[in-house]
Amino acid sequence: MTQDPLNLLVVSSEAVPYAKTGGLADVAGALPLELAKLGHDVILLLPHYRCLGESCRSFRPVCRLNVPTPLGAVDTLIEEDILSVGEGNCRVWTIRNEAFFDRPGLYQDRGTDYPDNLDRFSFFCRATIEVIAYLRTACRWNTHILHLHDWQTALCAVYLKTVCHDRPEVQGAHTVFTLHNVGYQGLFPGEQFEKTGLPLSLFTPTGLEYYGKVNLLKGGIIFADYVTTVSPTYAREILTPEFGFGLEGVLRNRADSLLGVLNGIDIDRWNPETDSYLPAQYSAANRSGKQRCKQALQREFNLPESSSPLLGVIARLTSQKGLDLVAAIIPQLMAMDLQLVILGTGEPELEAKFQVLQARFPHRMGLRIGFDEGLAHRIEGGADIFLMPSRYEPCGLSQLYSLRYGTVPIVKKTGGLADTVFPLTVQAGRATGFHVEEDTAEALLSVVRQAVAVYQDRSVWDQLIEAGMTTDVSWARSANAYDRLFLSLVRGEQPNGSS
Numbered sequence: 001m002t003q004d005p006l007n008l009l010v011v012s013s014e015a016v017p018y019a020k021t022g023g024l025a026d027v028a029g030a031l032p033l034e035l036a037k038l039g040h041d042v043i044l045l046l047p048h049y050r051c052l053g054e055s056c057r058s059f060r061p062v063c064r065l066n067v068p069t070p071l072g073a074v075d076t077l078i079e080e081d082i083l084s085v086g087e088g089n090c091r092v093w094t095i096r097n098e099a100f101f102d103r104p105g106l107y108q109d110r111g112t113d114y115p116d117n118l119d120r121f122s123f124f125c126r127a128t129i130e131v132i133a134y135l136r137t138a139c140r141w142n143t144h145i146l147h148l149h150d151w152q153t154a155l156c157a158v159y160l161k162t163v164c165h166d167r168p169e170v171q172g173a174h175t176v177f178t179l180h181n182v183g184y185q186g187l188f189p190g191e192q193f194e195k196t197g198l199p200l201s202l203f204t205p206t207g208l209e210y211y212g213k214v215n216l217l218k219g220g221i222i223f224a225d226y227v228t229t230v231s232p233t234y235a236r237e238i239l240t241p242e243f244g245f246g247l248e249g250v251l252r253n254r255a256d257s258l259l260g261v262l263n264g265i266d267i268d269r270w271n272p273e274t275d276s277y278l279p280a281q282y283s284a285a286n287r288s289g290k291q292r293c294k295q296a297l298q299r300e301f302n303l304p305e306s307s308s309p310l311l312g313v314i315a316r317l318t319s320q321k322g323l324d325l326v327a328a329i330i331p332q333l334m335a336m337d338l339q340l341v342i343l344g345t346g347e348p349e350l351e352a353k354f355q356v357l358q359a360r361f362p363h364r365m366g367l368r369i370g371f372d373e374g375l376a377h378r379i380e381g382g383a384d385i386f387l388m389p390s391r392y393e394p395c396g397l398s399q400l401y402s403l404r405y406g407t408v409p410i411v412k413k414t415g416g417l418a419d420t421v422f423p424l425t426v427q428a429g430r431a432t433g434f435h436v437e438e439d440t441a442e443a444l445l446s447v448v449r450q451a452v453a454v455y456q457d458r459s460v461w462d463q464l465i466e467a468g469m470t471t472d473v474s475w476a477r478s479a480n481a482y483d484r485l486f487l488s489l490v491r492g493e494q495p496n497g498s499s
Contacts, residue, residue, distance in 0.1 A: 005039045006144040011128050013152035018055045021106055024180050028149055034479030036085040047101045047124055048094035057081045065130040070197045095127045118188045118195050125155035133169040143173040145486045151186030154220025161223045174489040177224035181394050182238050182245050186216030221250050228259045230395035231416030235260030263395040264475035272405050277377035284469035297382030301341050301366025309455045310339045312383030314376050317346030322389030327353045328441040334361045341366040380405040389436055389444050393417050403468035409433040410447055432468040
């Protein structure tokens with residue numbers, strides 16, 4: 001438990017179990033609960049999307065607030081759900097606006113962004129400011145930390161430092177802005193800037209202007225008190241042109257207030273000792289069930305039951321994930337003594353390429369186009385080796401699942417993959433997998449060959465599995481790092497180090 005409980009207002013455009021399009025929802029759904037376990041008073045703030053009605057959660061009205069917009073004040077309902085956390089709880093507040101949020105999708109419909117996304121998330125951020133004011137004036141609850149996630153919440157930091165800077169009821173909150181993927185920036189046409197309600201003086205290269213467009217992520221980076229991202233290596237990578245997506249200069253200006261904190265995973269949902277998706281459970285101490293999982297997985301993909309290494313892939317079938325490299329080396333892999341199973345969906349040309357390859361090697365390669373939660377667990381449980389050659393990966397989750405399930409990962413040396421998988425070149429007993437150094441098919445094939453050779457040495461392979469399965473991949477580690485950061489900011493100290 002923390003020695004200094006804080007009032008934390010966590011703001012996200014999605015969070016499990018309410019609304020999800022990607023990994024942001026996993027972080028925003030898990031991290032607040034871990035922070036609540038440490039003793040902090042946490043409120044998670046979300047838009048009230050249509051899908052919340054399908055989340056099997058119930059909400060009660062809290063209050064009505066007048067939210068200012070460029071077109072006038074909007075009467076807005078705030079509702080609450082309670083999530084139990086150990087002996088305490090975490091409040092979840094939602095902002096209702098049917099015109100903006102009662103829609104089929106969160107950000108888009110049938111693959112096309114909603115044209116009024118700038119209006120929608122400007123409103124969400126202005127509503128957040130009014131929630132801060134309400135908490136202070138009506139509840140005597142002063143927000144110590146406003147924890148913002150990605151471009152959809154970036155304007156909160158901008159509003160606090162600009163148009164709301166003279167409102168005493170919203171002052172005092174320290175803003176922490178977490179970047180989950182700098183490639184997604186919240187870009188809108190420059191002529192829409194007035195929809196933010198900000199003065200035109202902020203639409204400059206030193207403000208939110210970006211090559212004639214509005215860049216919300218840029219605004220959050222500039223105006224937040226502190227910036228974090230989801231792994232120490234990614235925090236360094238985004239300072240370079242290769243990974244900064246045009247914002248590397250802005251980020252370098254904040255380098256003294258930038259921290260990489262690794263994500264965690266839900267170790268209850270991803271636990272080979274209790275996983276109901278697996279045909280057999282197992283643990284680090286007794287891994288006999290993993291062999292049964294492998295045999296069942298081979299049968300599920302109509303592959304011969306073999307002791308040869310079984311490689312698994314679960315990914316979006318895109319070049320960003322390095323799946324074009326996987327496709328390129330499959331003929332060479334099929335000439336080796338191994339099997340391969342792939343689960344994913346993505347770029348049509350890559351899907352078609354994998355289908356052709358599977359038809360060519362039906363007894364060595366299994367393929368499932370689409371996504372299946374249970375099958376994802378069974379691949380993690382049944383595979384010997386997990387392939388994850390992403391060209392960039394801010395943190396990554398699949399390699400963490402693999403470590404926990406004793407499935408040795410081969411990963412590109414980038415972002416969170418480099419931070420969570422330790423190659424055989426490190427000291428004995430600490431290594432957990434293999435690094436691919438370059439973005440080439442040849443480099444990937446070379447590392448797979450190395451891994452298959454090591455697989456034959458059971459003593460070394462067992463050490464890799466043991467080290468992986470005993471690695472702490474829980475959210476508790478991440479929450480403790482954020483706890484230290486938040487307390488430092490509130491105390492007026494300079495946070496140090498990455499985690």
